[in-house]
Amino acid sequence: MTRIAITLGALLVAFAASAVELSDAQRADIEERIKPVGEVCMQGDSSCGGAAAAAASGPRSGKDVFDSACMACHSTGAGGAPKMGDVAAWVDRIAKGMDTLHQHGLQGVPGTGMIAKGGCMSCSDEEVMAAVDYMVENSQ
Known part of the structure; x- marks a missing residue:
């Protein structure tokens, strides 16, 4: 043995x-x-070796933000959202002024389906305001 x-x-x-x-x-x-397929890197952790994805070269245009974040509601009217291009739906909103519209885009509109930044948490304030401007320009 x-x-x-x-x-x-x-x-x-x-x-x-x-x-x-x-x-x-x-x-x-x-x-x-x-x-591993990927890795998790917490913001501020310098041991990760750099950003996982290349950042855009600048802010997205209002059209780009609309196409990626706003279109779902503002092209269909979902949740009572005014459709882009519907002059009658926008006239009273536009009359409140761009500052108010920008504020609604950034902070949402209580009691409606409009949430802060339209849910686009990766959008900067400037990008959201550009999307609002784009919708207004195409709804007058």
Whole structure:
């Protein structure tokens, strides 16, 4: 029994040693196959090695923000939103002034379906105001 255990132990050591003897290319292939799909980096953590995605070169246009964030409600009228281009729906709103419309775009309108920034939390204040301007320009 002891002889068998020693033989099996020797075989196990030999097998383990052969598994460790990988070429650099083999190691690289294995590392590539088992690497995580992505990583989480908290804002302010300098150990992450930089931004995960390239930032836009500048603020998005009003049209871009409208197309990505506002269109769902302001092109269909969902939740009572005034449709862009519907002059009658916008005339009283426009009469309140751009400051009020910008404030509504940024902070939402209590008691309606309009939430702060239209739900676009990645939009800057300037981008939201540009989207409001775009809708007003196309609704007069």
